[in-house]
Amino acid sequence: MTGSADLAREIATQSLNATGLALAHGDHAGFARYVGLPYSLGTEDGATMMDTPEAVRNVFDRAVDSYATFGITRLDRTVSAARFIDPDTIAASHMTQPVCGTEPLDVPYPNHVILRRQASDWKVAHGQHVVGHMQGHSRVILGAAMRDAPDDMIDILRDVVHRFGNAQLEGDFNALRRCVNLPFFLHGRNTTEMVETEVQLRAGFDQRMTRFKVRGISDVVRLVKSVALLGPGRMHGVVRTHILNGSTLVVPSYTTAVTLLCGPDAIWRLCSACNPHRLNELPHRHT
Known part of the structure; x- marks a missing residue:
């Protein structure tokens, strides 16, 4: 640090x-x-x-x-x-x-x-x-x-949240890690978390996987609502999330504001996410 x-x-x-x-x-x-x-x-x-x-x-x-x-x-x-x-x-x-x-x-x-x-x-x-x-x-x-980004930026955000979601559904920590910039800031209605190390990220991932199994999560649908470029290498996005057990919503659908950074390797990664729910109300900890 x-x-x-x-x-x-x-x-x-x-x-x-x-x-x-x-x-x-x-x-x-x-x-x-x-x-x-x-x-x-x-x-x-x-x-x-x-x-x-x-x-x-x-x-x-x-x-x-x-x-x-x-x-x-x-x-x-x-x-x-x-x-x-x-x-x-x-x-x-x-x-x-x-x-x-x-x-x-x-x-x-x-x-x-x-x-x-x-x-x-x-x-x-x-x-x-x-x-x-x-x-x-x-x-x-x-x-x-309010400003919008070009279509290619929308595609980038869609790809990141899609890969992040698939990593959760498949229990693939390495795939999830490739989508996240550290430190990663996660904000909910009751608290915020700062994830600084891979050990912390892995612990949170394992907790999410347990919640997925307990709640019978079969799919997570994320729809990109808007994207904006906020200077070189920084992107803001708005994502609507639907968490499903079969065809049934596990929790009410919700909207999250996310920030992505483009690293020296030209790869975009999530660095923060804000949502209006209590973090421990969700069966996982993302958007």
Whole structure:
């Protein structure tokens, strides 16, 4: 690991507390101070890339208006995992609890962020979230700024999730490993997990295989809903998942926001996944 996990958590916490406070109070200057350009945002409804201060301002204003619609007066954010990817990059996961006055609005929702050092300051370069209970929030934030990727990018995502799913159904850990970038961040409604080693990945895979057998999982159908390129070597995708025992849904179908990275070997791999369910409610731990 490069750098200290405690330092990474401290930097991420400072940034997220500041931007959360700025969003809740409509303080654009306070928000912009912690955001770098380009800044990308991925959600369960799609993604956008902001290359100018004006673009960031537009998304910020839509977010503030949406929070006001839901009566949200505070955003409590708790960092659950943070790591230096390199000396100038931090990947972190956190949970956001919207609060209306003194009462929490439903349950916290999961988030993933990338922070990059610019000169002596740390800036948020990428954010990803899935909001299960604030219907329409993510689509309002994205507005007309939502971007799509070329068809070949859609094919790449389809191939990755297809190979990942087949690896689970066939119990083939080596095939699954080829689809995953480490560290891999998995986010659910109740918690987040950071998988840093093959040993951890294998342990999670074995647990999923047990759940598959217990629940009689016979098929996992994943439909790609949208794909967006978020800069060189980074892709955001939205996937709808249907888990079946024969022709019967094992759990209600759900939507996941995923991020893929293209490695030095030119292969795309999953690096994060956000879904609105509790992780232990699912018979496996992916999209």
